[in-house]
Amino acid sequence: MTVLALAGVTRVHGDGETAVHALKGVSLQVGEGELVAVMGPSGSGKSTLLNLAGGLDRPTSGAVHVDGRDLATVRDLAALRRRSVGYVFQDLNLITSLTAAENVMLPRELDGVRSRRARAEAMAVLTEIGAESLADRFPDELSGGQRQRVAIARALVGERRLLLADEPTGALDTPTGDEILRLLAARCAAGASVLLVTHEPRYAAWADRVVFLRDGVIADATDVPMASAR
């Protein structure tokens, strides 16, 4: 099943002489349980691609489908982001005045879920990723790797199965970065789908499929999904 589909997506910033063509007709699909990495230098269009996939930006032309829904027809994109799509960034992921568990609960509470149930869901996902012992700590009391684990938990809490990760290992040393990718790969094995943007080959290599983005077009990709190798 395809969780995320971009079809002929173009994004132009500005117009006329100064128009910047960030994406020029990109088509890409992410299947259920698949980890796809997008690699490219700065300015290649990686972040634009991720923003379009998560409904944070709209394409100039082409279509983006999440869970079969055309984002152009979705009225409440904020609700879609809370319910269907999780985001993990390089840093600034967590709210410093809330504990880890409260951070993870947040998207559920914003969605109207009662506190008790939101907490139960938060603890469930924290346990799934082996971070239950961090629940009552504040972000300042966590290491960089632990903060990213909590951010991943928050991105997956509830029914969300699509996780968009923008350089989630940027601030981490390599063993910790590897641990984050090991975690993302494990969540994919458990049924989540991940679109990872990175410029680091060692992290992209954890993906089932690596897509190379150059100047707004997909220049190449490693073979078919390797689901069978898992």
Added chain:
Amino acid sequence: MSIRHGLLALLSRGPRHGYQLRVEFEASTGATWPLNVGQVYTTLARMERDGLVEPGETDDQGRVVYAMTDAGRAEMERWFTTPVVPSDRPRDELVIKLAMAVEAKEVEVAEVIRRQRTATMRTLQQLTRAKRDSAEGAARLLVLDSMIFQAEAEQRWLDHCEAVLKEAR
């Protein structure tokens, strides 16, 4: 580095016979340096000649158990306290190929880089998968890490080549 240094390191854990040394050597280094048992016994014979190991008892299957001597211990210590000097590396075909692609006519260098980058990424994916699935010891994992870092360096170098050549055009 020679096989004998590797064998000395394993013998520092206690006496072992040849087959056992071979199994442990491969478990530590992975497939990076496959040894056959004949190489191990030949090496042990030379090490015995040089006074680095001595044969001991024969086990119930008739295999001779070797132990490290004081001279062997000294040789192992010398090895571990001496930094490795980069030796004359074998010519790297990729480096030569890319340099020649830049010089040659009618060759699309960007295309050579693109193909290689995808191939290197596949290698990197295979190594990462081996690492992910590996339940074996720390030594084996660190050997895989070394190969991962090398493939990663090649990938970075290719990106660098692409950026430099794009700039020059």
